[in-house]
Amino acid sequence: MANSDFLDQLRAIVGDEYVIDHREDLLVYEYDGSVDRSMPRAVVLPANTDEVSRVMALAYEAGITVVGRGSGTGLSGGAITPPDGLQVAFPRMNQILEVDSVNRTALVEPGVINLDLDNYVRKFGMRYAPDPSSQRACSLGGNIAENAGGPHCLAYGATTNHVIGMEVVLEDGEVVYLGGQAREATGYDLRGAFVGSEGTFGIATSILVRLLPTPESVRTFLGIFPDIDSACTAVSAVIGYGIVPAALEMIDALSIKAVQNVTDAGYPNDAGAVLLIELEGLHEEVEEVTRDVESALWDTGAADVRIAEDDAERERLWVGRKTAFGAFGTIAPNYYLVDGVVPRTQLTQMLRKVSEVSERYGITIANVFHAGDGNLHPCMLFDAREPGVMESAMAAAAELMQECAALGGTLSGEHGIGLEKKEFMPLVYEDEDMAAMQRVREAFAPQNRLNPGKIFPDGSYYRPSPHPASHTAALYA
Amino acid sequence: MVESVDPRVEEVQHAGGGIDAGHGFPYGVPFEGSLNDGPGFVGPDAPTEADLYRCVHCGLCLSACPTYVETRLETESPRGRIALMKAVHEGRVGISDRLVSHWELCLQCRACEAVCPSGVPYGRLMEQTRAQVRDNNSQSPELSRLSQLFLRAALPHNNRLRLAGRLMRLYQKSGAQRLLRRSGALKALPVALGSMEAQMPVMGDRFFSPRSTVSTAHGEWRATVGLLSGCVMPMMHGDAMRAAVRVLQRNGCDVVTPTDQGCCGALNLHAGDLEVGRQMARRNIDAFRAAGVEFVITASAGCGSSMKEYGELLHDDPDYAASASEFADNTRDITEFLADLPLDPPQSEFNRRVTMQDPCHLAHAQRITEAPRKILRSIPGLQLVEMAESALCCGSAGFYSLIQRDMSQRLQGRKVGNALAAGADIIASANPGCMAQLDQGLRNAGSDMSVKHVVEILDAAYQLESP
Numbered sequence: 001m002a003n004s005d006f007l008d009q010l011r012a013i014v015g016d017e018y019v020i021d022h023r024e025d026l027l028v029y030e031y032d033g034s035v036d037r038s039m040p041r042a043v044v045l046p047a048n049t050d051e052v053s054r055v056m057a058l059a060y061e062a063g064i065t066v067v068g069r070g071s072g073t074g075l076s077g078g079a080i081t082p083p084d085g086l087q088v089a090f091p092r093m094n095q096i097l098e099v100d101s102v103n104r105t106a107l108v109e110p111g112v113i114n115l116d117l118d119n120y121v122r123k124f125g126m127r128y129a130p131d132p133s134s135q136r137a138c139s140l141g142g143n144i145a146e147n148a149g150g151p152h153c154l155a156y157g158a159t160t161n162h163v164i165g166m167e168v169v170l171e172d173g174e175v176v177y178l179g180g181q182a183r184e185a186t187g188y189d190l191r192g193a194f195v196g197s198e199g200t201f202g203i204a205t206s207i208l209v210r211l212l213p214t215p216e217s218v219r220t221f222l223g224i225f226p227d228i229d230s231a232c233t234a235v236s237a238v239i240g241y242g243i244v245p246a247a248l249e250m251i252d253a254l255s256i257k258a259v260q261n262v263t264d265a266g267y268p269n270d271a272g273a274v275l276l277i278e279l280e281g282l283h284e285e286v287e288e289v290t291r292d293v294e295s296a297l298w299d300t301g302a303a304d305v306r307i308a309e310d311d312a313e314r315e316r317l318w319v320g321r322k323t324a325f326g327a328f329g330t331i332a333p334n335y336y337l338v339d340g341v342v343p344r345t346q347l348t349q350m351l352r353k354v355s356e357v358s359e360r361y362g363i364t365i366a367n368v369f370h371a372g373d374g375n376l377h378p379c380m381l382f383d384a385r386e387p388g389v390m391e392s393a394m395a396a397a398a399e400l401m402q403e404c405a406a407l408g409g410t411l412s413g414e415h416g417i418g419l420e421k422k423e424f425m426p427l428v429y430e431d432e433d434m435a436a437m438q439r440v441r442e443a444f445a446p447q448n449r450l451n452p453g454k455i456f457p458d459g460s461y462y463r464p465s466p467h468p469a470s471h472t473a474a475l476y477a
Numbered sequence: 478m479v480e481s482v483d484p485r486v487e488e489v490q491h492a493g494g495g496i497d498a499g500h501g502f503p504y505g506v507p508f509e510g511s512l513n514d515g516p517g518f519v520g521p522d523a524p525t526e527a528d529l530y531r532c533v534h535c536g537l538c539l540s541a542c543p544t545y546v547e548t549r550l551e552t553e554s555p556r557g558r559i560a561l562m563k564a565v566h567e568g569r570v571g572i573s574d575r576l577v578s579h580w581e582l583c584l585q586c587r588a589c590e591a592v593c594p595s596g597v598p599y600g601r602l603m604e605q606t607r608a609q610v611r612d613n614n615s616q617s618p619e620l621s622r623l624s625q626l627f628l629r630a631a632l633p634h635n636n637r638l639r640l641a642g643r644l645m646r647l648y649q650k651s652g653a654q655r656l657l658r659r660s661g662a663l664k665a666l667p668v669a670l671g672s673m674e675a676q677m678p679v680m681g682d683r684f685f686s687p688r689s690t691v692s693t694a695h696g697e698w699r700a701t702v703g704l705l706s707g708c709v710m711p712m713m714h715g716d717a718m719r720a721a722v723r724v725l726q727r728n729g730c731d732v733v734t735p736t737d738q739g740c741c742g743a744l745n746l747h748a749g750d751l752e753v754g755r756q757m758a759r760r761n762i763d764a765f766r767a768a769g770v771e772f773v774i775t776a777s778a779g780c781g782s783s784m785k786e787y788g789e790l791l792h793d794d795p796d797y798a799a800s801a802s803e804f805a806d807n808t809r810d811i812t813e814f815l816a817d818l819p820l821d822p823p824q825s826e827f828n829r830r831v832t833m834q835d836p837c838h839l840a841h842a843q844r845i846t847e848a849p850r851k852i853l854r855s856i857p858g859l860q861l862v863e864m865a866e867s868a869l870c871c872g873s874a875g876f877y878s879l880i881q882r883d884m885s886q887r888l889q890g891r892k893v894g895n896a897l898a899a900g901a902d903i904i905a906s907a908n909p910g911c912m913a914q915l916d917q918g919l920r921n922a923g924s925d926m927s928v929k930h931v932v933e934i935l936d937a938a939y940q941l942e943s944p
Contacts, residue, residue: 020552024575027564028557033535045549072551073536091549111549113540136592137536262596326594329531 001062003041010044010086013054018045018092029087032072032079033134035336036419040067040081045089049167049175049205052088056203057173059086060449066171067451068199070111070139075337076418078145078198082453088203090141096120097206103181104211105164110141110204114148117209126211129156132414133322144204147196149414151247151321154372155280158414160195162210168194168202171449181208193440198416199451201444215280218246219290220308220317223297227272228252228367232348234275234300235371239344241292246280248372249321254381255368258327265320266313271303275371276321324368325379332364332381336393339421340404341413344374353403354378361396363389375413376404402427423457515571520612521793522751524562524605532559532597538589543870544582547887552579555589555599562606572615580606581617582884584877585747586837586870591844600842601789607749619880620748627876628750632708632740633757639684642712646680678713678913685711685718687734692722699729699818703770705761705784708740710777710909717909717929720936721776721811727939728820738764741775743783744875746790758787759797762804773804776811776932778839778908779875784808785843810839812907812931816848823938826858831934832901833861834892834915835868836908849907849931856938864899866891873914885914893918896926904928 010019020026021042030039041064046052059066069079069089081087090111098107101124108117114135118128131150132138138148144166149158156162165179179191194201225231231250238248251259251274256267267274277293279286290307297305308314328335342350351367354376358365369377378400380393401411405427412421425434434456441448518524538555539545545554552561558580564570583603590599610616616624631637648654687706702725704718711718725732742757761784765773775781788802809817831853839845846868853861872878872888892915896904904919906912906928915928929937 020550022575024561024570024573025552027570028551028554028560031534031560033533071536071539072534089551091551094549116540134535134537137539262594323594326533326535326537326596329533329595333527333530 006058006062006064007042009058010042010055013058014044014046014051018047019043020045029069029072029081029089032069032074032077034075034077034080034418034420036077036080038080038083040085040087041083043069043087043089045092047092049169052093052169052203052205053173053175055086055088055173056169056171060172060447063449065449065452066203068141068145068203070142070145071113071137073134073138074142074146074416074418075339076146076198076412076416076420078142078416078418078451078454080419090139093141093205094139099124099126099211101126104213105181105208106211107206107208108140109206110139110144112140114138114140114143121211122214125214127214128162128209129153129212130159130162133325140207140209141204144195144207145197145199146414146416149370149375151249151276151318151370152278153414154248154370155244155246156212160192163191163195163207164210165191165208166194166204167206168204170202171445171447175205176202179208194444196416197441197444198418198454200441200448200454202450215246215282217279217281217283217286218314219279219286220314221275221277221279221293221297222266222306222308222317223275223277223302224268224271224304224306225273225275225301226303228351229348230301231273231275232351232371234297234302235347236345237296237300238277238293239372241296243279243289243292243296245277245293245372247276247278248370249276250274250367250369250371251276251321251324252367254331254364254366255324255328258331258366259320259324261330262323262327263319264316266306266316267320268304276317321368324366325377328366328379328381331366332383334382334384335366336380336382336397338376338378338380338397338400339412339415340376340378340401340409341411342374342376342404342407342409344372346407346409347371347374347376350376350403350407350409354400357396357399361392363393363396365396370413373413374409398424417455419454422455423459425455425457515565515568517566517568518562518606518609520609522605522608524566524602524609526566528598528602529559529563529566531595532556532563532593533595534560535594538593538599541588541592543584543586543588543872543888544884546869547884547891553582555583558583559597559599559602562602565609572610572613574615574617577610577615577617580610581620582881584837584870584872584874584884584888586874587841588837588868588870591841601786604746604749604751607747608751609749611749617880620876623876623879624748624750628745628748629753632742632744633753635739638708638740639712642680642684642709645677646712649677649680650682678709679916680712681715683715685715687711687736687738689736692726692732692734694729694731695726697729698731700772701731701733701770702772702774702814703733703735703738703765703768705741705773705775705777705780706734706738707775707777707780707909708744710780713913714909714930717776717912717933720930720933721774724815724820724932724935724939725774725811728815728818733768733770735764735768737767741777741780741783743779746783747875751790754783755790755794758784758790758801759794762787762797762800765804766800771807772814773808774811774814775808776907776930778810778836778843778845779910781808781810782838782842810843810845810848810907812839812849812852813843813845815932815935816851820852820855820935822855823857823935823942825938825941825943827856827934827938827941828858828860829903829934830860830862830901831903831905832864832896832899833867833931834864834871834896834904834906834911836906836911837868837870837874839907840868849905852931852935853905856935859934859938862899862901864895864901866895871911871914871918873908873910875910878910878914889914889918889921893922893924897922897924902926903934905931905934907931 093109094111745754791801872885
């Protein structure tokens with residue numbers, strides 16, 4: 001099939017306006033939120049499952065690989081499409097189809113924005129719990145592909161805990177259903193296997209998600225510490241009391257400075273680190289646990305403990321946390337973020353390693369992260385125009401990932417492996433493990449036509465060249 | 478298999494290298510070649526690398542952008558438009574009609590700027606890009622024609638503007654318009670002219686004029702302020718301008734409206750006509766400096782936004798850099814000024830339901846959303862009801878409604894729908910363009926809801942006070 005015939009057939013399926021193949025237009029579909037960049041052959045924006053299925057069948061027949069894209073906010077290159085590949089983008093499939101307030105579920109299309117769903121269901125006294133920092137822009141389809149997290153996943157679990165069932169289009173265009181209306185499926189949990197498969201198993205075209213009732217009471221604490229070690233001790237102390245906060249976030253001195261440069265989030269400029277802790281639940285329960293949290297913080301050397309007095313103050317504290325990575329632009333023009341996870345008890349150890357690596361490589365590293373679940377985000381700040389600095393940053397990142405693995409942790413808490421971290425997979429998996437994973441993928445996509453070249457190492461990892469457009473790094477965590 | 482789309486694809490397939498090779502690529506070398514050779518941006522007003530690369534393409538701007546929300550296309554998003562600027566800057570592509578069409582669909586509402594966590598100065602980038610497009614003679618024919626007609630021939634000249642305004646008023650009020658519209662004669666006009674006729678701003682019954690006398694403060698004196706008269710606002714919204722003077726007086730201000738002031742230049746700047754925009758800025762700086770006022774007040778959000786950026790606009794001008802920066806620092810939107818003063822609340826009840834429409838250049842460019850609400854809430858009896866998407870552009874955007882008819886009307890319909898759903902009697906606004914756009918939208922929808930400037934509502938409440 002000639003390329004022009006292929007494009008004509010795509011146009012026949014979705015309409016002329018929604019097949020993008022002009023090179024100048026494709027310039028805006030070659031990136032996502034990560035460091036990688038590649039221009040697809042064409043982009044198609046389907047409007048419904050039937051169109052997705054026909055597009056996939058057409059591509060399958062033509063031997064063309066397909067990569068899905070939600071909002072293009074991913075941080076591991078998941079939506080980056082190879083030059084001969086077709087990108088299938090979902091901004092048009094953005095309808096909330098159904099909200100069931102009795103069973104507490106919502107049926108949504110994959111292009112629905114995370115925050116839009118949450119705002120919508122709040123009218124009915126419910127919420128969608130996973131809240132990645134990019135929630136204002138990221139789509140639920142993308143959240144499923146990457147098994148996205150967020151501060152409140154400490155108490156409620158990542159995306160996989162909130163997806164009940166999915167309609168999925170496979171690589172050859174076949175439409176199948178994974179999971180179902182019931183909370184527990186019998187047989188293999190194929191739904192569970194699909195979530196986090198980074199677009200290599202299939203493309204979800206409608207998604208049944210679980211909603212939670214909005215909590216009766218919410219309380220947000222700002223624990224102010226003289227240094228990061230005491231803040232780490234406090235994290236362990238809070239958990240040691242048997243408390244599971246809804247969120248438990250750490251922000252170090254450098255990040256406080258960056259945030260306060262852009263907006264007054266209410267973080268004290270002279271603190272060594274702050275902890276942002278949120279409790280949710282019944283009124284009495286929150287009251288009771290508040291005392292424990294306060295004791296845990298004071299006992300571990302907090303200089304001060306503040307409680308947000310109203311929604312506006314709570315909002316302000318969270319805006320600081322959720323925009324921290326953007327604010328790093330005020331310190332250095334470039335940054336590169338590592339998404340490693342360690343057991344909570346190893347946090348202090350890991351942060352010492354971060355500081356040692358920072359010193360040895362001469363690279364500034366800021367830390368803003370999900371302390372409660374040990375998901376670090378050491379963020380290297382640098383100016384990529386300085387010769388050699390990009391290579392140093394990457395080498396430093398490699399050392400940090402190695403340390404995470406050595407401490408019994410893993411490479412990525414919530415951003416996915418994609419292109420960015422695929423060469424590091426051998427740090428945590430044997431060849432046999434990865435071969436087993438590939439066999440699972442083969443069961444869904446035997447021809448490997450969906451998002452190929454991601455997740456598993458093949459020696460082709462891309463180091464961004466010192467080129468202004470390609471070394472801007474990950475923003476949200 | 479499908480044949481390769483581009484020979485370059487073939488050669489990049491085989492690149493790569495191990496993790497230690499340093500420069501391997503996931504799919505071979507990403508497409509770095511030129512699409513058509515471009516020299517990049519040129520000249521002193523070119524978008525800077527520092528501004529461009531502050532954008533880390535995170536995508537958080539997408540959901541704030543009216544054209545992205547409407548089209549769902551990345552090419553019509555802030556992130557996409559900046560990516561295209563970067564591509565030009567890097568010499569990967571020249572300024573083509575296609576790129577220009579994406580940039581020109583931008584409303585310059587700056588909603589993206591307000592939500593950007595990296596602080597990308599999008600408004601500045603887009604103005605500079607439009608200047609590059611203009612200098613490259615790559616503007617769309619529609620924008621180019623309008624530029625000739627209005628930006629240079631009319632806006633900088635107070636007397637020509639007035640004359641045009643009077644002619645339009647005569648045309649509209651004499652019955653000639655009604656007659657012509659009914660006769661179908663307008664259909665004989667070229668499409669662009671016909672569309673301009675349909676979009677012609679409705680002139681007010683009484684124009685507002687700057688005057689050499691001072692309108693003196695009532696009661697205790699609190700400040701001496703200069704009021705920007707502007708270009709179209711005194712002709713379309715003379716009532717709002719007179720209300721502005723009265724509420725300032727009522728709140729203890731001596732109000733000066735220098736006669737040698739002129740249009741603020743915002744429309745020229747938005748269209749990339751920086752040269753004439755700068756001349757207009759200098760004229761106003763001179764006029765208000767001579768008037769010796771503490772603050773320069775404007776009742777037009779679009780003007781205030783540009784005036785607050787005069788310092789940046791003229792920072793390379795040795796004669797004006799300092800005075801421009803001082804002028805910018807002393808500029809206030811009238812709602813901002815009154816709320817900070819703080820205003821003296823009206824004493825009598827004004828029992829109406831009002832919904833606030835946030836003008837983009839107030840909410841996004843100046844980050845002012847609370848001040849107008851504070852004023853409205855200070856009015857006894859007034860019930861403030863919020864509409865959905867109150868800060869999503871209404872599609873007016875200066876000349877935009879004349880050039881991008883389709884998008885402008887889609888956004889107008891969306892805004893009017895949201896306003897009607899709020900169930901108010903009055904839409905409050907703070908910008909002449911929005912007021913005209915909303916007014917027209919309401920009439921098209923057959924609604925009798927009215928559109929008023931915030932100060933007109935405040936003034937009406939003051940008028941009800943017993944003497």
